[in-house]
Amino acid sequence: MRVIRYLLSNPMSLFGLLLLLAFVLIAVFAPVLAPPQEFQLSPYDTPRAGFWATPQPPSDLALFGTTQGQYDIYYAVIWGTRTAFKIGLGVVAISVLIGMTVGALAAFYGGILDEILMRIADVFMAVPFLIAALVLTAILGKGIVPIMIALTTFGWMGYARVVRSEILRIREMDYVNAARSYGASDLRLIVLHILPNAFFPVLVLATMATGSMVLSASALSFLGVGTEEGYADWGQFIAYSRNWIVGQADNPFQYWYTLAFPGAAIFLFVLAWNLVGDALRDVLDPRHQA
Amino acid sequence: MMTYALRRLLMLPVVLFALSLMIFALQMSLSPTQRLAAYAPSDDYLKGGQESIRLMIEEYGLNDPFLEQYGRWIGNILQGNLGWSETARQPVAAALASLFPATMELVVLAFFPGLLLAIWLGSRAGIHHNRWPDHLIRLFTILGWSFPTYVFGLLMLLVFYSTLDWFPPGRLSQWAVTEVTSVGFTRYTGANTIDALLNGNLAVFWDAMRHLIAPVITLTYVNIASITRVMRTSMLETLRQDYVRTARAKGMPRRVVELHHARRNALLPVATIAGMELAYMMGGLVITETIFDYAGLGQFAAKSASSLDFPAVLGFGLYFAVVLVVLNLLVDLIYPLLDPRVKTR
Numbered sequence: 001m002r003v004i005r006y007l008l009s010n011p012m013s014l015f016g017l018l019l020l021l022a023f024v025l026i027a028v029f030a031p032v033l034a035p036p037q038e039f040q041l042s043p044y045d046t047p048r049a050g051f052w053a054t055p056q057p058p059s060d061l062a063l064f065g066t067t068q069g070q071y072d073i074y075y076a077v078i079w080g081t082r083t084a085f086k087i088g089l090g091v092v093a094i095s096v097l098i099g100m101t102v103g104a105l106a107a108f109y110g111g112i113l114d115e116i117l118m119r120i121a122d123v124f125m126a127v128p129f130l131i132a133a134l135v136l137t138a139i140l141g142k143g144i145v146p147i148m149i150a151l152t153t154f155g156w157m158g159y160a161r162v163v164r165s166e167i168l169r170i171r172e173m174d175y176v177n178a179a180r181s182y183g184a185s186d187l188r189l190i191v192l193h194i195l196p197n198a199f200f201p202v203l204v205l206a207t208m209a210t211g212s213m214v215l216s217a218s219a220l221s222f223l224g225v226g227t228e229e230g231y232a233d234w235g236q237f238i239a240y241s242r243n244w245i246v247g248q249a250d251n252p253f254q255y256w257y258t259l260a261f262p263g264a265a266i267f268l269f270v271l272a273w274n275l276v277g278d279a280l281r282d283v284l285d286p287r288h289q290a
Numbered sequence: 291m292m293t294y295a296l297r298r299l300l301m302l303p304v305v306l307f308a309l310s311l312m313i314f315a316l317q318m319s320l321s322p323t324q325r326l327a328a329y330a331p332s333d334d335y336l337k338g339g340q341e342s343i344r345l346m347i348e349e350y351g352l353n354d355p356f357l358e359q360y361g362r363w364i365g366n367i368l369q370g371n372l373g374w375s376e377t378a379r380q381p382v383a384a385a386l387a388s389l390f391p392a393t394m395e396l397v398v399l400a401f402f403p404g405l406l407l408a409i410w411l412g413s414r415a416g417i418h419h420n421r422w423p424d425h426l427i428r429l430f431t432i433l434g435w436s437f438p439t440y441v442f443g444l445l446m447l448l449v450f451y452s453t454l455d456w457f458p459p460g461r462l463s464q465w466a467v468t469e470v471t472s473v474g475f476t477r478y479t480g481a482n483t484i485d486a487l488l489n490g491n492l493a494v495f496w497d498a499m500r501h502l503i504a505p506v507i508t509l510t511y512v513n514i515a516s517i518t519r520v521m522r523t524s525m526l527e528t529l530r531q532d533y534v535r536t537a538r539a540k541g542m543p544r545r546v547v548e549l550h551h552a553r554r555n556a557l558l559p560v561a562t563i564a565g566m567e568l569a570y571m572m573g574g575l576v577i578t579e580t581i582f583d584y585a586g587l588g589q590f591a592a593k594s595a596s597s598l599d600f601p602a603v604l605g606f607g608l609y610f611a612v613v614l615v616v617l618n619l620l621v622d623l624i625y626p627l628l629d630p631r632v633k634t635r
Contacts, residue, residue, distance in 0.1 A: 223580065263444070
């Protein structure tokens with residue numbers, strides 16, 4: 001309760017929450033805001049108004065203009081919200097699950113198992129994240145699922161470490177010993193008594209990571225191994241804008257809309273998560289209380 | 291102390307070994323035909339058709355059991371032969387060595403001024419906790435942190451290159467490249483700025499700087515948040531200590547207490563995070579270098595990763611792991627010097 005009250009009373013986190021709410025609404029009402037056309041195989045395929053390369057400025061037909069290949073920017077920004085939520089929440093949820101399992105096993109059983117699991121985590125940490133994800137996506141092929149697999153594979157270690165150290169701290173507490181003396185099984189101890197108390201540190205980490213995972217996913221798109229051509233994905237649309245950033249000699253801002261709309265979408269999305277995460281960290285960190 | 295350092299260094303081969311196994315496993319997920327490309331001296335093998343491909347796969351043993359192939363592969367690497375990079379069109383080791391100075395140039399210029407700025411901002415924010423300097427600094431850093439590097443980079447290009455034409459992409463202008471590769475110009479370090487100064491060629495120096503400014507600003511702004519954040523938290527904690535109150539009670543001026551008593555101690559946690567940040571910069575300039583078309587390690591790694599140039603990926607991975615382990619070790623070794631209370635284990 002204290003946490004929620006703080007989030008709502010702090011102007012920065014309130015702004016973050018409102019932004020998030022706006023994105024949720026956009027994602028939910030995407031079919032109303034940007035109705036897919038009949039001949040589309042999937043609503044995530046951005047409709048195109050031809051095959052001409054040069055972007056076209058905003059007009060009645062295309063609210064935000066069209067980018068390279070005449071893909072409709074407005075449509076992609078709206079449906080891209082769903083893509084961003086899928087990637088951000090999906091990657092973080094799976095990473096948290098893996099990390100929690102590994103961390104809990106390592107901390108609870110200790111000894112050789114702890115040593116092995118944590119060394120494995122060390123090795124994954126010593127891998128350059130973006131490059132590793134890039135290689136894995138390049139092997140798995142284009143699409144949202146390969147991106148999620150790649151980001152999860154190299155993104156679970158932080159949670160494992162946090163959960164492990166939290167459990168090591170909590171395990172020795174009296175109430176855990178009490179529960180054990182009642183004959184509670186290991187699984188029951190971990191899941192019911194210990195993990196709930198490790199919830200907040202993981203929550204902070206996960207909130208922050210949601211934004212950065214969307215950033216990483218879009219970076220993959222930007223580097224050319226992301227989603228399929230024309231898929232409603234902000235990163236890919238920013239990648240398209242790269243070829244048009246220079247404009248023409250007398251009018252450098254000629255194609256501003258190719259970068260401005262998808263760029264603003266991803267910036268605000270990540271900003272929202274960071275604002276909420278930052279405030280969460282503040283309120284949950286005892287060092288910040290006066 | 292020495293045993294601790296030794297134990298940490300002994301971990302390095304273990305990490306490197308596991309890393310090589312991981313990358314090799316990724317590589318093995320491709321079909322033998324795909325992997326053949328890495329061995330084939332030229333595209334000629336394709337002309338020979340199916341039969342020639344089959345023979346080549348046979349010759350290089352690409353259908354052998356996993357462990358057998360891994361043994362052969364690691365044997366080559368242990369002899370210092372990292373292999374040939376198709377992306378760079380030269381041996382991997384040579385490519386890494388030639389690109390390293392370029393990346394270091396960027397890292398040094400972006401990291402150290404950024405670190406000082408972050409420390410200054412963080413301590414300001416901590417001192418003025420919950421007042422407007424704190425809010426402003428927080429807003430400024432959080433905005434930078436939320437910018438996708440490439441969006442910020444593209445904006446920089448839009449404003450400072452296409453509109454103002456101040457900071458062009460790349461590493462050097464065409465005329466400067468001619469100058470640098472000419473006979474009269476000695477390459478001491480491979481870093482353009484330093485070499486230009488050593489050769490007394492100020493024109494080339496300014497040209498190199500002009501190309502560095504935009505990526506440096508991008509890197510600094512996008513990366514400043516985490517260190518500022520740690521500095522702020524640590525400052526808040528230190529300012530609440532008894533000794534700070536005692537110093538104030540003795541009648542010491544507020545500024546002296548804040549800057550000399552509190553800030554020095556608050557710097558300790560920054561050392562750890564700064565070490566990590568430096569390591570990630572040395573291996574993670576992928577996006578910045580790609581946007582500004584700056585030929586460094588990051589751009590090379592990204593290119594080779596997306597074209598599945600495995601020898602290059604492995605070489606880069608090994609380089610990064612070494613940087614990470616060594617820098618973390620350095621931070622651990624420096625820490626007791628900063629804080630005498632910390633006894634090395």
